[in-house]
Amino acid sequence: MPTNMIFRNKGKQLLLTASVIQFLFSNTVFAQEQREKDVQNSDITIEDIVVTARKREENLQDTPISVTAITGASLEKRGLSNISQIADFTPNLTFQSGASLGSGTSSSIYIRGIGQADFALTVDPGVGLYVDGVYVARSVGGVLDVLEIQRIEVLRGPQGTLFGKNTIGGAINIISQRPDDELSGYIESTVGSFNRVDIKGAISVPFSDTFRTKLSVARLVRDGFVKKVGLPFIDASNDVANGFRANGLTGFSGIVNDSENVGLLGGGKALGDKNAIIMRFQADWELASNVEVMLDFDYTRKREQSAPRLLTNITPIDTINFSQNPFANQLGWQAFAGYQYLLPGEINPQSAAQRAASLLGVDIFDILPTTGDLKYVADPSLRSSFQGASSPSRSDLDLWGLGLRVNWDVSDDVQLKSITAYRSIDNTFARDTDGSIFLINDSTNFFTSRQFSQELQFSGISFNDRLNWIIGGYYSNETGNDTNTVSLFPITIAGGGQINNNSYALFGQATYEVTDRLDITGGLRWSQDAKSFSTTPGGVRQHVSNIVGIGMLPTPPNPGAVLTVLEVQASRSFVDVSPQATVSYHITDDTLLYGSFSSGYKSGGFNQRLAPLFQVIPSFDAETINVYEVGLKLIGFDHRLRFNIDGFVSKYDNLQLTGLQNVSPIVENAAKANISGIEVEVNWVVSRHLKIDSGFSYLSAKYDEFNTAVATDAGGVQTSASQRLADSGINIDNLLPNAPKYNFNIGAELSYEIFGGEATFRADASYRSKIALDAANFLLEGSLTLLNLSANFVPSNSTWIFTLAGRNVTNKRYNVSGFADPAGIGIFSAQPAAPAEWSLSIRKTF
Known part of the structure; x- marks a missing residue:
């Protein structure tokens, strides 16, 4: 495909998204002071979610990254048994247990069509898996069971600056519950x-x-x-x-x-x-x-x-x-x-x-x-x-x-x-x-x-x-x-x-x-x-x-x-x-x-x-x-x-x-x-x-x-x-x-x-x-x-x-x-x- 056609198609994609954003924004701008007063008078509101996608705590809605955040309480209500099952409700995530040539303990993770299905030592994954800040280098053993998880953050798109290598497709950041x-x-x-x-x-x-x-x-x-x-x-x-x-x-x-x-x-x-x-x-x-x-x-x-x-x-x-x-x-x-x-x-x-x-x-x-x-x-x-x-x-x-x-x-x-x-x-x-x-x-x-x-x-x-x-x-x-x-x-x-x-x-x-x-x-x-x-x-x-x-x-x-x-x-x-x-x-x-x-x-x-x-x-x-x-x-x-x-x-x-x-x-x-x-x-x-x-x-x-x-x-x-x-x-x-x-x-x-x-x-x-x-x-x-x-x-x-x-x-x-x-x-x-x-x-x- 010619280069100019590629970028014309890219421009159309971004223009479509921008048009949707403009439409949504035009229908959601209303009196800020009145909205704040309504919020104070109501106890039926969206739960605030804190994420660490940029290596610091901030509200999900203030983070300029495509992130899906799943709380531990949500995992329990859904009756999930391992983390691969979050793919059921996470856009553009494919997470399978059992790589094509590996054992049942191997993970195969793709975000936006980017990942790796091979478990081999000489081949690295395309989506980074992190547990309490620690990078897990191998897909073997990557299908973790749900046990005392505070939240899971799915970061879409490359996260190379702060998370590092092998996050070309994105990263999955798991934060465990701390002692009470x-x-x-x-x-x-x-x-x-x-x-x-x-x-x-x-x-x-x-x-x-x-x-x-x-x-x-x-x-x-x-x-x-x-x-x-x-x-x-x-x-x-x-x-x-x-x-x-x-x-x-x-x-x-x-x-x-x-x-x-x-x-x-x-x-x-x-x-x-x-x-x-x-x-x-x-x-x-x-x-x-x-x-x-x-x-x-x-x-x-x-x-x-x-x-x-x-x-x-x-x-x-x-x-x-x-x-x-x-x-x-x-x-x-x-x-x-x-x-x-x-x-x-x-x-x-x-x-x-x-x-x-x-x-x-x-x-x-x-x-x-x-x-x-x-x-x-x-x-x-x-x-x-x-x-x-x-x-x-x-x-x-x-x-x-x-x-x-x-x-x-x-x-x-x-x-x-x-x-x-x-x-x-x-x-x-x-x-x-x-x-x-x-x-x-x-x-x-x-x-x-x-x-x-x-x-x-x-x-x-x-x-x-x-x-x-x-x-x-x-x-x-x-x-x-x-x-x-x-x-x-x-x-x-x-x-x-x-x-x-x-x-x-x-x-x-x-x-x-x-x-x-x-x-x-x-x-x-x-x-x-x-x-x-x-x-x-x-x-x-x-x-x-x-x-x-x-x-x-x-x-x-x-x-x-x-x-x-x-x-x-x-x-x-x-x-x-x-x-x-x-x-x-x-x-x-x-x-x-x-x-x-x-x-x-x-x-x-x-x-x-x-x-x-x-x-x-x-x-x-x-x-x-x-x-x-x-x-x-x-x-x-x-x-x-x-x-x-x-x-x-x-x-x-x-x-x-x-x-x-x-x-x-x-x-x-x-x-x-x-x-x-x-x-x-x-x-x-x-x-x-x-x-x-x-x-x-x-x-x-x-x-x-x-x-x-x-x-x-x-x-x-x-x-x-x-x-x-x-x-x-x-x-x-x-x-x-x-x-x-x-x-x-x-x-x-x-x-x-x-x-x-x-x-x-x-x-x-x-x-x-x-x-x-x-x-x-x-x-x-x-x-x-x-x-x-x-x-x-x-x-x-x-x-x-x-x-x-x-x-x-x-x-x-x-x-x-x-x-x-x-x-x-x-x-x-x-x-x-x-x-x-x-x-x-x-x-x-x-």
């Missing part, structure tokens, strides 16, 4: 669908007026919602099992006798379960009248199955391009051809079993009955409740963090803040990637990360309180290891690597009050990321020596051959300067108009999934973005209506896209994109009994151009990034992943005094348009409407609280992430969302 001044606490029990049993509790103990502590714990248990099934023969003397062994087919799930962890008929745990222990300890200590120390320790332990993975499609054998399989020439045979015969052109597992039965000369009903848990074979509508499984499934997570914050009021006008933190992650996860009853593709990861960070902030006010400023510095070091094995029957790739990342930053921002109504803000951040990566010695081993007996694969010329992954090291440094500028004007005391320019960057890195034949470690550059935004925030109707709207246009450069090279997912800088949109949020206190909240977003996210420069790829072949991605199905007309064009949500809360207490009923509906789960658009999800319900009852003069909640009450079946490799192994698989869930919670406070 008095002895207090609660205990809560929840029961629900899929044998859910949760127990939570917290106690605040003030040892003195200056030293307060709080301990919060939770035990969360729930069965999975996708049952594992496999071929039902496990007896070693079974003739069918012996027949498979005789012909070398040890890859069939029925051969493995592990009823605990492999999906045999009637055995194995269901996928998508929850089994977690969570603990948080906090201590606040006022060392002096001007010095406060806050200590935070958190620990999470999970022992769960992996996220479910459903087989959604396959590539027929006669269309597979085995030239993209590097093992064909090296091992002398088409490594994956056998399993394409077992899946002959359709996803019905019965046809696959039919083929296997005919090859063995046995009856199909000896292999796959049509009753019991395998009835999903004949009924496609049941497949979202069952997954074929042929390999172990697990997700073991141990995560803990320690944070120390010191606030020192150096003088009445200057404050020094120090944030020191250490975080540790150990996650072992194994999954059946193809989701079929045959052993085609599974993987196991041993993932560790150790992160230390230190931030210093000097902030203050000057020039008769007209200048509000902050300057600071940031340092972090992260070391980690991700050793993995990927089985592509009958071979296994073993590899992975170690990282050592160091980040440095200097930043500053100042807001000058030109008049009582006009403010000008400017900021700048310098960042440097020094990264190193070294591969783990490993390779590929061919496990099955001879399966000529059923004529599926020729005898490999060198049984047991190993193709080694190169043991190499690489290092790179990335430097960025991100500016920010904002002009804001209070048209009235309750109406803020602002315009801003901001830039952001996401660090580059390395590719760690290296198949043999790679001569070097492929690396990729940083992403950058420039965003222009205008917005309006107003309070009207006697302080009973909050209305916020913003429009933005973005120029997104050096997109990091993932294609396939040598059967390995490879990230490279391949495209530019133009992203623009509008976001609206409304909160309306209709009466003393009724509140309505709503949100809407429109997003236009399109590729602008692809990188056509020719270079040597990791396999030594001269080609362009655009051609390599085109070979993987990624083209300029594709939808950007996780960037729905429309999002809409509406919620109503009705409160009444009944049965000697106060009852609150909530209904929340959300809609999103079609969405692509992957860059190649092989995995597309149609439009989706969800409905959540909750009811809350508090008896009069009581310390009991009862909450009934239902999520996805209409039982919509849809997928949240997926993986497709049509050319390598011919597999398309997706992770389904949970079906309808109901829960009942009882809380006792003291």
Whole structure:
């Protein structure tokens, strides 16, 4: 698209938003003195929300940033269990648990179509996640459970100046509840669908007026919602099992006798379960009248199955391009051809079993009955409740963090803040990637990360309180290891690597009050990321020596051959300067108009999934973005209506896209994109009994151009990034992943005094348009409407609280992430969302 056309379209987008703002303003300007008098005479008003989006406390309506703020009380009324569920009512936010290639504990967060779905150590997220001021570097362990949260702030658009790197799409800032001044606490029990049993509790103990502590714990248990099934023969003397062994087919799930962890008929745990222990300890200590120390320790332990993975499609054998399989020439045979015969052109597992039965000369009903848990074979509508499984499934997570914050009021006008933190992650996860009853593709990861960070902030006010400023510095070091094995029957790739990342930053921002109504803000951040990566010695081993007996694969010329992954090291440094500028004007005391320019960057890195034949470690550059935004925030109707709207246009450069090279997912800088949109949020206190909240977003996210420069790829072949991605199905007309064009949500809360207490009923509906789960658009999800319900009852003069909640009450079946490799192994698989869930919670406070 020509540059002049791009900016004409951007101008139209901003003009449309400005026109809406002008219309709204013209209908809300009325006598300020009379409005203030009405507010004083009314107790039915919008709740003021304090946010720290600019590293200082200020009213949400005075903050010239697109922010959604959700209070802890709102989370509890909605019956939410983890923070990913805030996407139901947050414009332009997609937050999924379970990345496309990761464990169920991984998060995939996108704001305005910008983010990252890969959990790999060498790839950084595009949306920053912060917990009590501490940056969480990895998406593994990023799906946090709701426990003692004061509020969550979702900041849309790049936040590079104050929050730093990898906030190119935005940031999610989580603030926890601090210890109380008095002895207090609660205990809560929840029961629900899929044998859910949760127990939570917290106690605040003030040892003195200056030293307060709080301990919060939770035990969360729930069965999975996708049952594992496999071929039902496990007896070693079974003739069918012996027949498979005789012909070398040890890859069939029925051969493995592990009823605990492999999906045999009637055995194995269901996928998508929850089994977690969570603990948080906090201590606040006022060392002096001007010095406060806050200590935070958190620990999470999970022992769960992996996220479910459903087989959604396959590539027929006669269309597979085995030239993209590097093992064909090296091992002398088409490594994956056998399993394409077992899946002959359709996803019905019965046809696959039919083929296997005919090859063995046995009856199909000896292999796959049509009753019991395998009835999903004949009924496609049941497949979202069952997954074929042929390999172990697990997700073991141990995560803990320690944070120390010191606030020192150096003088009445200057404050020094120090944030020191250490975080540790150990996650072992194994999954059946193809989701079929045959052993085609599974993987196991041993993932560790150790992160230390230190931030210093000097902030203050000057020039008769007209200048509000902050300057600071940031340092972090992260070391980690991700050793993995990927089985592509009958071979296994073993590899992975170690990282050592160091980040440095200097930043500053100042807001000058030109008049009582006009403010000008400017900021700048310098960042440097020094990264190193070294591969783990490993390779590929061919496990099955001879399966000529059923004529599926020729005898490999060198049984047991190993193709080694190169043991190499690489290092790179990335430097960025991100500016920010904002002009804001209070048209009235309750109406803020602002315009801003901001830039952001996401660090580059390395590719760690290296198949043999790679001569070097492929690396990729940083992403950058420039965003222009205008917005309006107003309070009207006697302080009973909050209305916020913003429009933005973005120029997104050096997109990091993932294609396939040598059967390995490879990230490279391949495209530019133009992203623009509008976001609206409304909160309306209709009466003393009724509140309505709503949100809407429109997003236009399109590729602008692809990188056509020719270079040597990791396999030594001269080609362009655009051609390599085109070979993987990624083209300029594709939808950007996780960037729905429309999002809409509406919620109503009705409160009444009944049965000697106060009852609150909530209904929340959300809609999103079609969405692509992957860059190649092989995995597309149609439009989706969800409905959540909750009811809350508090008896009069009581310390009991009862909450009934239902999520996805209409039982919509849809997928949240997926993986497709049509050319390598011919597999398309997706992770389904949970079906309808109901829960009942009882809380006792003291």
